[in-house]
Amino acid sequence: MSRGSLRGGLYANAIRSGGAQGTFALAVFVLTCLAGAAQADGDAAKGKAAFVRQCAICHTDDKGGDNRFGPNLFGIVGKKAGTVPGFAYTNAFKNRANWEWTEDAIGGWMMFPSTMIPGTAMAVFQGIAERDRDDLVAYLVTLK
Numbered sequence: 001m002s003r004g005s006l007r008g009g010l011y012a013n014a015i016r017s018g019g020a021q022g023t024f025a026l027a028v029f030v031l032t033c034l035a036g037a038a039q040a041d042g043d044a045a046k047g048k049a050a051f052v053r054q055c056a057i058c059h060t061d062d063k064g065g066d067n068r069f070g071p072n073l074f075g076i077v078g079k080k081a082g083t084v085p086g087f088a089y090t091n092a093f094k095n096r097a098n099w100e101w102t103e104d105a106i107g108g109w110m111m112f113p114s115t116m117i118p119g120t121a122m123a124v125f126q127g128i129a130e131r132d133r134d135d136l137v138a139y140l141v142t143l144k
């Protein structure tokens with residue numbers, strides 16, 4: 001088991017042990033810690049290459065693109081989570097993901113999907129390395 005997934009597991013346990021309301025507050029808190037502050041210096045061209053390598057197997061990024069194992073991600077930054085038409089989200093995702101995708105939230109999600117939403121189908125993805133995060137976010141912002 002990698003250190004990343006071990007850490008993710010510990011956070012997930014912490015989140016699970018909270019009550020319903022505490023759960024959301026804690027998830028936001030964990031996210032804020034994980035996502036860090038500055039996204040501004042990402043390189044969208046590098047982010048596109050990283051997307052092709054790490055996300056495209058499950059996600060399309062073009063307008064009106066197909067849903068694959070994951071939903072189409074065109075226009076995802078600023079969109080309410082879980083609202084891509086025609087995609088069957090897991091119950092875990094539908095029950096938890098009641099936020100709008102900000103740059104910070106997406107940065108955290110890409111690194112630790114199962115920490116944010118234990119039981120999500122994206123948990124089969126190990127998560128990206130921190131060095132790719134800002135580039136990927138910079139690329140996702142251009143998808144509009």
Ligand code: HEC
Pocket residue numbers: 051054055056057058059069070071073076080081082083084088089090092093097101106109110119120121122124125128136
């Ligand atoms: C192994 C397949 C897989 C990979 C690789 C993957 N995802 Fe996902 N992703 C999913 C699935 C499945 C969901 C839906 C989660 C659910 O329903 O539990 C999802 C959901 C999402 C969502 C939320 C979409 C919404 O409508 O709210 C975002 C954002 C996202 N993924 C971004 C990414 C990015 C960026 C990458 C690459 C760094 C990536 N994903 C890599 C499978 C994957």
